[in-house]
Amino acid sequence: MNPQLSGAIAVPIILIAITLGYAFACWVWPFKNCGKCHGTGKKRSPSRKAFRLCRRCEGTGRRVRAGRWIYNRLSGIRRDAR
Numbered sequence: 379m380n381p382q383l384s385g386a387i388a389v390p391i392i393l394i395a396i397t398l399g400y401a402f403a404c405w406v407w408p409f410k411n412c413g414k415c416h417g418t419g420k421k422r423s424p425s426r427k428a429f430r431l432c433r434r435c436e437g438t439g440r441r442v443r444a445g446r447w448i449y450n451r452l453s454g455i456r457r458d459a460r
Contacts, residue, residue: 404445412441 411417415432419439423430431437442450 400445404443404449408443408446409440410443412439415439 412419412432412435414434415421417439419432419435419437420429421432422428432439435441
C-alpha cells in the first residue's frame with residue numbers, strides 16, 4: 379500500500395473518531411465548568427471584599443457545552459417544523 383494513500387485514509391478516520399468522541403462526551407456530560415468563575419458560581423467584586431454571582435453562568439458554575447448547544451438548537455428547529 380502506498381504511504382501517501384494510507385495517510386490520506388488515516389486523516390479522515392481520525393477526524394471522524396474525534397468528532398464521535400466529542401459527540402459522545404456532549405451526550406454523557408452536557409455541562410462543563412464556567413470559564414469565567416472556574417465552576418464556583420461566584421466572582422469577586424471590584425473592591426475584592428465581597429462576592430457576586432457570576433453573570434455568565436448566573437451563579438450555577440455550569441455552562442452548556444458548544445456541541446450540546448448546537449444539538450439543542452437543531453432539535454428545537456426540527457421539533458418546531460413538525
